[in-house]
Amino acid sequence: MTKKIWVINSFPKLFESYLDSGVAGQALRGERGVPFELHSVVLRDFSEKGFKGVDSAPFGGSEGMVIRADVLKNALIEGIVRPGNYGDNFKEKLHIVFTSPRGKVWSNEYCKEFASRVWEEDCTKDLVFICGRYEGIDERFLEAYVDEVISIGDFVITGGEVAVLTILDSALRFIPGVLGNKLSSLNESFNGGLLEEPVYTRPREFEGLNVPDVLLSGNHKAIAEFKKEERIRITKKFRPDLLDD
Ligand code: SAH
Helix, strand or coil, X not given: CCEEEEEEECCHHHHHHHHCCHHHHHHHCCCCCCCEEEEEEEHHHHCCCHHHHCEECCCCCCCCCEECHHHHHHHXXXXXXXXCCCCCCHXXXXXXXXXXXXXXXXXXXXXXXXXHHHHCCCCCCEEEEECCCCCCECHHHHHHHCCEEEECCCCCCCCHHHXXXXXXXXXXXXXXXXXXXXXXXXXXXCHHHCCCCCCCCCCXXXXXXXXXXXXXXXXXXXXXXXXXHHHHHHHHHHCHHHHCC
C-alpha cells in the first residue's frame, strides 16, 4: 500500500527541490521500489487572508508571532483529511508529528526505531508532519492533534521544514530497498556504536599522501581487520564519548 507523507509547511519550494534531488528524492517520488508519495500542503492556502492570516500575536504579550490553531486545523482537514479520504476517524489513520526544540531528540537509534515503527508492514497509518515557524504553533493544536514531537537537536532553527527534511532523509535510509546496497545503512557511522573508517579513492597518491597499502593488497581478511581498527581509532579521536558505555 502506498505510504503517504503529508507535510504542512510554509516553504514548499524546499520540498520541491528536495524531491528533485538524489536518492532520497527518488524514494519520496516512489521510484525506489517503495511506494511513497510526498504531499506538500501549504499553510497559507488554508487561511482566509492568505499568508497574512496564518499567524497572530501571542496572548499575554511576548515577541514574535504564533501560528493559529484554526488555520492548522483547516489545513489538516481540507488539505489532508478530505483529499486523502481519511473520514471522520482520521486520527486513527494518521500519525501526526510536530517538530520542535521541546521534542525527543533525534538520534541514530531514534531514527531506526521511528523508521521501523512508521513503515513496518502492519502499520497502515499515513504520516503527517507539521512545520512550525515564527515563535511556534498554538498549544491547543498540539494538545488536540499531535501524536509525536521530534527535535533535531538542542538548538533553534527558523522553521520546521529543514527539520522535517532531516528526519525524512535519515529515516528513509533505514527503509529496506531505499538505498541501493541494502547493507550500506548498516555500515555507516553510529551503527555498532562506532564512526565510519576513513575512505579513499583515486588517485593513489595525492600531494605526497598515499592510500594505506593494506587497502590495495587484495587481502580481504587484512582489509576487514584494518577497517575495524580504523573505526575504533577515528571514534577515539573524534567522538570518544561514543566509547564510554
Ligand atoms: N520559540 C520556539 C522556537 C520556534 S522556531 C522555542 O523557543 O522553542 C520555529 C519552528 O522551527 C518551531 O516551531 C519548530 O517547528 C522548528 N524548530 C526550531 N528548532 C527546532 C529543532 N531543534 N528541532 C525541530 N524543529 C525545530
